[in-house]
Amino acid sequence: MQIDKFSYDNRIVRDFAYATMIWGVVGMLVGLWVALLMVFPSWNLGGIPAGKETIGLSFGRLRPLHTNAVIFAFVGNGMFMGVYYSLQRLLKARMASDLLSRIHFWGWQLIIVAAAVTLPLGFTTGKEYAELELPIDIAITLIWVVFGVNMFWTILKRRERHLYVAVWFYIATLVTVAVLHIVNSFGFPASLFKSYSAYAGVQDALVQWWYGHNAVAFFLTTPYLGLMYYFMPKAANRPVYSYRLSIIHFWALIFLYIWAGPHHLLYTSLPNWAQSLGVVFSFTLIFPSWGGMINGLLTLRGAWDRVREDVILKFMVVAVTAYGMATFEGPMLSLKNVNAISHFTDWIIAHVHVGGLGWNGMLTFGILYWLFPRIFRTELHSNRLANMHFWVATLGILFYAVPMYWAGFKQSLMWKEFTDAGQLKYPFLETVTQLRGFYAMRAFGGTLYLIGSILGVYNLFQTAAKGSLLADEPASAPALERAYAAHGSEHWHRWIERKPVQFMVLTLIVVLVGGIVELIPTFLIRTNVPTLSSVKPYSPLELHGRDIYVREGCYTCHSQMIRPFRSETARYGEYSKAGEFVYDHPFQWGSKRTGPDLAREGAGNNRKSDSWHYNHFEDPQSLSAGSIMPSYAFLLDREMDTASVPARIRVMQRLGVPYPRGYDRQANADLMHQAEKLRASLASDGIQTPANREVIALIAYMQRLGTDIGKSTTAQNQ
Amino acid sequence: MSKIVSQYADQLSLIGIYPVIALILFMAVFAAVLVQVSMMERADLRELSKLPLDMNDDPETLNEQTH
Incomplete structure (x- = not known):
């Protein structure tokens, strides 16, 4: 040989x-x-x-x-x-x-x-x-x-x-991330750094959360499961608990994950069948996820005594436990009755950080502590520091997550509470001011985690400085013989484990099934997005304002999606309809309400004066004492980029927005006409500002929001 | 082409049954994998699960190899 x-x-x-x-x-x-x-x-x-x-x-x-x-x-x-x-x-x-x-x-x-x-x-x-x-x-x-x-x-x-289970997870990551990234990023450029999503409204939301959820699945989870299947057995010096379970874990996980995206859109304008699909598959995900977690933890069978002494195993055990917690919580959050409480709240922030800090963070550092002594041919600089890192980081996760869970419940219950007279009990602002203590505790937890990480980085750099890199690590192995003699009755999985191309193709088919079943009907069946004749394209000024809204990341704090709950329709107005978003490239439904929903900001009782918005952008606290919204005073000085408006209109036309032919040449005149009217409105309230300021465009967009479906059906209550 | 598909797809009136069909599809795949996996030979599994351990990369051993 x-x-x-x-x-x-x-x-x-x-x-x-x-x-x-x-x-x-x-x-x-x-x-x-x-x-x-x-x-x-x-x-x-x-x-x-x-x-x-x-x-x-x-x-x-x-x-x-x-x-x-x-x-x-x-x-x-x-x-x-x-x-x-x-x-x-x-x-x-x-x-x-x-x-x-x-x-x-x-x-x-x-x-x-x-x-x-x-x-x-x-x-x-x-x-x-x-x-x-x-x-x-x-x-x-x-x-x-x-x-x-x-x-x-x-x-x-x-x-x-034979390709070991870790390699299967790497292959699944490779092909799925490629598909997700390409499909979701599909857009048309208006300039070098300004593009519009090819999809709009409901369809954009579905594609985005199909991508978003699977970014969690195939970027934060499957590759790390591969790492778990390699590094945990190495750190524990014993084989994975059940190779059978790992096979089931792999196929069930990649098959199920890809369908789960719609659970981010429950009670929204997404068609009901797609929401149900998301719920069913998200709930089922608990089985393979826990199969993987159990497989990871049971790999330590007979070695649990070492967890007391071995800091690397400590990191790994907390990581896999956090994976188990997050993947129990995820399916629960996907149930519609739980989601009705948790969505848009800090509960979700807690959930993702248990996964991010616990699963990804702790496993990363566990692997780093295992790797450095090996590639630098030395011992870890300080076990004591590594232990300190472990405890500080673990405490950091707790101090982060617990206040956020609490804040999430509190926030949601306050949003939903009515007085005996049938009025909403809390104005939105109060639900924010009451949470600042929790936010302070979260910041403390984050500080602890960061301190732990800095200790870890110092420890690892000291380790590297103490040793010398074994850049080319010598190894030897028998050459792979071309002919393969199968022994006995070989089952199909053993066959595919040695066929990487076929393995990749099968993986691709498995992940594509869910994506295709979910996405294609939403794009092709017209009844999924009933059109509303009253919904018209944005004016050039409103479109410009919308671009500023996107640029400033307003969607990170404000949703634009009123769910069909009494507490939401009473606060924000008529629940959102799919047809309202057909010109929204990209959709801006958001995923978190640190500030109130803005879907009907320009309609009904929600509507404020132009001068209110102007003053609010300049100094939010002057109008809403206790608000945590940042000042956008610089928008009062920045001039609008009118030069790019024709190009933006052309891209919108290309995406199917029905502006009249040749409208790109007229758009700036219309923009300035509307801006001038807004300037005059502000002047009548004693605010002197040129018409070409960005704040004017943003106010125009705010005042447009929610006005399409008729004022009679909008907010009844603030 | 997309127009033709769109016309046919638009007539799908029982779209609500999708989750059920999808679940059945998954259960079928899951059952097939389960059956196959249960038929695997224990010796094969043991051999495969030891793949990551099939090398010695302790720092001390590495030192000996390279010095």
Whole structure:
């Protein structure tokens, strides 16, 4: 038998590990800052002029920076670190191309830097977790292809015939993320950094949450399950508890996850059948998820005594437990009666952070502590510091999650409470002011977690400094023989485990089934989105205002979706209809109500005067004492970008918005005409401002919201 | 093409049955995997589950290999 001598590339593992740690701290720091802004809104730094643009440092612009940083920079780099280490060893082969590895690494870091620059500048698509604009989306696609080619090339030249379960999860991640990213990012550009989603309203919402939920599934979960299946057995030095269970876990999980997106849209204008589909599959997800968790925890059977001493196992046990908690809670939150309480509240923030801080964060650090002594050929700098990190981080998760659960319940119950006379008991603002104590506790929990992470990063960098990188780790393995002699009656799974291309195709088919069944009817069946004749396209000024609304990330705090509950129709007006959103590229339903719903902000009793909006944007607290909304005073000075209006109208026409032919040439005249009327309205209230200011456009958009379906059916009660 | 599909799809009046069909589809796949997995040989499973452990990457051993 021929024995090949080769080496593993540890340099790429080290690079991704460093990037994980650095971006992790940066992402958490931004998260802590935005958490503090909700406690101390006066700390908001507003907008800093930067040439033609403004660097926004308000919650709306920084929150996407936080989510993108922790998901794609921290967890993304952590995933690549683990994949590059484990893949080489599971396949007994060096990565196929060092060059592709380096292109992947530097390309990914450049994408992160591009996100860190463009998001505060307000270049955003306005779709959660997919905010990055078209040029960056294209770069992501290219770099993902580089990663995929390198990974598959390595698989093809492997020396181990059978693909271990971890590799299946990596393959599922590779193909599904590619599909999700391409489908959801489909849009048309009006300029280099301004594009509009190809989908509108209900359809956009369904595609976005099909993507959004599966970003959780196939970016934060499946690759990390792969890492769990590799690194937990390594850390415990015992094989995975049940390989049978891992097979069921894999296929059931990837089949089910892809259908679950609509649970983010329960009680919205999404067709009922799609909501039911989301509920059924989300609930069923508990079975494979818990199968995976149990498989992970039982891998430690007979080694539980070591958990007391081994800090790496401690991190891993908390990670898998958090996975179990989050995947129990997720299906529960998908039940309509629970969702009616939890949606739009801080409960969801608690839920995602149990997953993010617990599952992803703790597993990442567990892997880092396991890896560094091995690739740097030394012992961990300080076990004591690592233990301290563990306890501080665990406490941090508790201090983060518990107040947020409490806040979520409180918030929801306050929204829904009526007096004996049948009036809503609490004005919206009071439901915000009563939560600030919880937000302070959340910030404390986040601080603890960040301190733990900084301790960990220090400890790991000290470890690296103490040792020296084993850049090319020597290895040897028998060459893979071309002919394969199957023994006995081989079952189909054993067959497919050694056929990577077929495995990938089958995985793709499995994940596509759910996507196709869910998306195609929503696009093709007209009755899914009944049109309303009274719904007209936005005027150019309103469209411009809407673009500013998207740019400032208003959707991160305000929803535009009134659910058919008495407590919501009483507060906000008639419940939202699918046909109201047919010109909304992108949809702006939001997922959180830190501020009130704005779907009917311009209608009925919700309607305020133009001057109220002007003063509110300048200084929210002057009109709403105790509000935590940041000031948007810079919009009072910024001039509208009228030069781009014709291009924006043309893109809208291309997307099917029925502006008259040639309207792009007339749009700016109409825009200025409406702006002039608004300026005069403000002047009559004693506010002198030029008509070409951005705040004018934003007010026009606010006043348009909810007016389409007729004033007779709008809000009865504030 | 999309117009043709759209015309036919638009006539789907029983769209509400989708979740049930989807669930049946899943249960069928799940049952098939379950049956197949239960028929796998224990020795094969043991061998496969040990794949990650099939190497020694302790820091001390690595030191010996490279010095």
